[in-house]
Amino acid sequence: MNIxxxxxxxxxxxxxxxxxxxxxxxxxxxxxxxxxxxxxKESPKxxxxxxxxxxxxxxxxxxxxxxxxxxxxxQKKQGPIVLKVRVPRENPRMPSLVSLYRGAEFQERxxxxxxxxxxxxxxxxxxxxxxxxxEGHPMRKDYVTEDQDS
Amino acid sequence: MTLQTNSSLxxxxxxxxxxxxxxxxxxxxxxxxxxxxxxxxxxxPVMGYLHRNHEQLAENMPYLASMPYTDRLDYxxxxxxxxxxxxxxxxLAGIDVPERAQYLRVLMAELxxxxxxxxxxxxxxxxxxxxxxxxxxxFREREKILDFFEAVAGSRMMCNYFRFGGVKADLPExxxxxxxxxxxxxxxxLDEFERLLAGNEILRSRCQNTGILxxxxxxxxxxxxxxxxxxxxxxxxxxxxxYSIYDRFDxxxxxxxxxxxxxxxxxxxxxMRESVKILEQVLKQIPGKGDILSAxxxxxxxxxxxxxxxxxxxxxxxxxxxxxxxxxxxSDGSPKPYRYHVRPPSFVNLTIxxxxxxxxxxxxxxxxxxxxxxxxGEVDR
Numbered sequence: 001m002n003i004x005x006x007x008x009x010x011x012x013x014x015x016x017x018x019x020x021x022x023x024x025x026x027x028x029x030x031x032x033x034x035x036x037x038x039x040x041k042e043s044p045k046x047x048x049x050x051x052x053x054x055x056x057x058x059x060x061x062x063x064x065x066x067x068x069x070x071x072x073x074x075q076k077k078q079g080p081i082v083l084k085v086r087v088p089r090e091n092p093r094m095p096s097l098v099s100l101y102r103g104a105e106f107q108e109r110x111x112x113x114x115x116x117x118x119x120x121x122x123x124x125x126x127x128x129x130x131x132x133x134x135e136g137h138p139m140r141k142d143y144v145t146e147d148q149d150s
Numbered sequence: 151m152t153l154q155t156n157s158s159l160x161x162x163x164x165x166x167x168x169x170x171x172x173x174x175x176x177x178x179x180x181x182x183x184x185x186x187x188x189x190x191x192x193x194x195p196v197m198g199y200l201h202r203n204h205e206q207l208a209e210n211m212p213y214l215a216s217m218p219y220t221d222r223l224d225y226x227x228x229x230x231x232x233x234x235x236x237x238x239x240x241x242l243a244g245i246d247v248p249e250r251a252q253y254l255r256v257l258m259a260e261l262x263x264x265x266x267x268x269x270x271x272x273x274x275x276x277x278x279x280x281x282x283x284x285x286x287x288x289f290r291e292r293e294k295i296l297d298f299f300e301a302v303a304g305s306r307m308m309c310n311y312f313r314f315g316g317v318k319a320d321l322p323e324x325x326x327x328x329x330x331x332x333x334x335x336x337x338x339x340l341d342e343f344e345r346l347l348a349g350n351e352i353l354r355s356r357c358q359n360t361g362i363l364x365x366x367x368x369x370x371x372x373x374x375x376x377x378x379x380x381x382x383x384x385x386x387x388x389x390x391x392x393y394s395i396y397d398r399f400d401x402x403x404x405x406x407x408x409x410x411x412x413x414x415x416x417x418x419x420x421x422m423r424e425s426v427k428i429l430e431q432v433l434k435q436i437p438g439k440g441d442i443l444s445a446x447x448x449x450x451x452x453x454x455x456x457x458x459x460x461x462x463x464x465x466x467x468x469x470x471x472x473x474x475x476x477x478x479x480x481s482d483g484s485p486k487p488y489r490y491h492v493r494p495p496s497f498v499n500l501t502i503x504x505x506x507x508x509x510x511x512x513x514x515x516x517x518x519x520x521x522x523x524x525x526x527g528e529v530d531r
Contacts, residue, residue: 025463049369050369052467052493055478055489057488057489074390077385101371102367102370102372102501103371103372106497106500110497130198
């Protein structure tokens with residue numbers, strides 16, 4: 001799939017969209033995440049029915065978290081389409097994909113646990129790997145561990 | 151009280167915590183179940199007992215230094231963990247892999263699949279109450295493969311065998327004969343296993359129509375691996391992506407019809423037969439001599455603390471025995487990965503554990519969990 005073509009299709013389907021291409025992925029505004037994901041899932045040309053991987057990355061120097069979503073199609077055996085959403089570090093809130101893809105449930109909980117990104121609309125947003133009383137989010141780049149030697 | 155019962159007896163729901171060290175939870179894993187009599191009405195998995203923040207460890211060391219740590223993710227399948235990580239880094243840095251190394255990689259990956267599926271079937275029977283007899287048969291066969299791994303990689307389970315752009319060592323003398331013998335004898339073991347199990351009355355009545363996972367839900371919940379295919383979805387990354395050299399081999403993808411525990415068991419048995427087929431082709435096609443590490447790979451391994459892949463990100467994924475194992479890497483051009491993420495198959499496959507168990511008996515919840523095939527080193531990371 002040519003990424004420029006994919007972008008054109010996307011712009012045709014959802015007007016007034018501000019998206020950028022970076023490498024082989026799309027940087028999209030968080031308000032549009034659900035409608036863009038729905039387009040890729042439901043359009044017969046793409047039918048991206050499989051959400052493979054959700055994760056996040058902390059870009060401390062640039063002041064944002066990036067949520068990275070890899071979509072594939074099991075039906076058409078194609079992909080990936082990579083959707084990246086950037087949210088400010090001070091207020092990391094973004095919509096949850098669980099309503100579209102059940103597979104997001106545990107992976108979003110993990111990103112919440114380790115990065116502290118709040119997925120709005122998630123049915124059960126709790127810590128998953130760390131215990132409930134744990135303070136802080138250890139995958140953030142400014143997290144200081146207790147026994148750090150440097 | 152709104153509880154509707156036929157009898158005049160008042161019943162209450164019972165909350166049971168199974169684990170985290172119960173043998174049927176396959177490691178330190180806990181199930182919080184709410185029961186009505188014996189029927190499961192709610193079930194929440196609790197995990198993280200083995201959490202060591204593998205991702206953060208990897209972000210604080212050079213790329214190559216993480217390779218032995220990936221062995222400890224799914225500690226039964228260290229070879230395929232290595233494979234996925236090597237693939238992701240090769241994608242990130244544009245490293246090619248020589249011919250003979252490709253064959254060695256596939257050889258190791260398919261042997262690992264045999265190990266994993268044999269053990270899974272054995273342990274599933276454990277959960278069913280066939281206490282350790284089938285597992286011993288599985289362990290006997292596994293031992294032969296682990297002997298081969300030891301001869302090649304120097305370690306039975308923590309192989310640390312893959313390198314960026316190839317593999318660590320070529321086969322020692324006589325190792326190929328060793329594999330040939332394993333591959334020749336494996337179908338006999340599978341026949342024996344099947345005679346023992348597939349027609350077994352208890353296995354059938356316990357597993358058939360237990361824990362059905364519908365096709366649509368399986369796709370929607372990102373289920374991968376044998377579990378997905380047991381529900382009848384034809385999706386195998388070895389075919390869909392044809393990574394490495396999987397497009398050169400002729401093999402089928404076994405599919406289930408119902409998506410119950412029995413299908414998940416049987417799909418794995420059939421997958422082992424396909425793996426044997428792939429191994430036979432590997433043994434025929436593998437070039438007799440050749441490099442096992444490409445020039446770029448050699449460069450990456452020579453001074454691992456100094457080696458820097460170009461800035462960018464990459465997602466490499468393979469069909470591990472448990473499902474899609476993916477590594478997402480972000481490089482900022484320094485010798486350490488800026489972001490390192492593992493997409494573990496058994497963690498994601500647990501998402502719909504509750505859905506499969508609702509309305510089933512608590513004893514069946516145990517075999518449903520067994521049929522998911524989890525390894526806690528990978529779930530918790």
